[in-house]
Amino acid sequence: MQVLGYAVKQAKGMLGPYSFERRQPRDHDIVIDIQYCGICHTDIHQVNDEWGGSTFPMVPGHEITGVVSQVGPRVTKYKIGDKVGVGCFVDSCRKCTSCSKGLEQYCAGMVTTYNGTERDGKTLTQGGYSEKIVVDENYVLKIPANLPLDKTAPLLCAGITLYSPLMHWNAGPGKKIAIIGLGGIGHMGVKIAHALGAEVTVLSHSLKKEEDGKKLGADYFYATSDPKTFEKLKGYFDLIINTVSAEIDWNQYLELLAIDGTMVVVGIPEKQIPVGSFPLVAGRRSIAGSLIGGIKETQEMLDFCGKNNITSEIEIIPIQQVNEAYKRILDSDVRYRFVIDMKSIKQK
Secondary structure: OEEEEEEEOOOOOOOEEEEEEOOOOOOOEEEEEEEEEEOOHHHHHHHOOOOOOOOOOEOOOOOEEEEEEEEOOOOOOOOOOOEEEEOOEEEOOOOOHHHHOOOHHHOOOOEEOOOOEOOOOOOEOOOOOEOEEEEEHHHOEEOOOOOOHHHHHHHHOHHHHHHHHHHHOOOOOOOEEEEEOOOOOHHHHHHHHHHOOOEEEEEEOOOOOHHHHHHHOOOEEEEOOOHHHHHHOOOOEEEEEEOOOOOOOHHHHHOOEEEEEEEEEOOOOOOOOOOOOHHHHOOOOEEEEOOOOOHHHHHHHHHHHHHHOOOOOEEEEEHHHHHHHHHHHHOOOOOOEEEEEHHHHHOO
16 A cells, blocks of 8 residues: 655655555554654664664654554454554564563564564565554554543653663662653653652753653652762662663762662663773662563553553644754753654645
8 A cells, every 4th residue: 555654765864755655454464544653762863874774765653653444354453443552663573582471672583663674574664654554463552542642652662661661670669760861751751650659860961851850750850960969869779760862971870879779771872881890899780771662561551651641741743844853852852752743744
């Protein structure tokens, strides 16, 4: 089927209208009419080929919400009219240890929603900056009835990126959690950690978002540009989640962990960050990483957000403003996530 989207033709290029083909639905496929797609910083990294391996033309977008418009003959999980979402991947090998444990995001054969290759080894995937997408029903998420599709779209990446480590490292009552960075990802961490009952602190470069942070659920807010912050909070936190992709001194933040504390990295800087051994051995501290979540856990996250009325703070834009939005993200001029209204794609 012919679909209209927005694509970039070369690294660091501008996004513009692009017509391409989606496959007709196979037995277990559903066709989703995309209503909204969030803009993730990963989209910018991939468009600019900052991590290497980008393929063009590329239709970005992996925070997708919409409505089912067609179903394959053997589909059992969804029906036409259902509110659904698609996150960062659309398939996996289904056979490896990771897949069998519901950790498809760590499968070596994971098929990313865009800038990836289907399991046939040749068809390039294209993402959510488009009218429609065709996805196997087993890689689609159900959106709780009370969550609006526009504010829910960023949960498919930003939400699960924070929910997964918070759950894995047992955030909850009695735990002291710090979130580094109050951006598109970080603000979801504040909301989710607060709903889990943890004490939540935001560590941000300045205090300009302090009022926002407190409204979102933060108990405390500190500026990392103030050296006294690192003196005052030394050895304080059980868990720190680093959401920023800027190059900061991880060693400083490791010192803020209590004995047996962990700093989890979810932001990916362009360059490698050196880590010294002393901050680790001095407090039996750990540094770890976390990548989104599997399908089962992502559904759990959506259900949790439904029960707690958690959505993303968004600014809705038409697709025609996507290049401007990229620039504003790089200038930290968004609170907190851009979401594209996909009905705008047919406007001139």
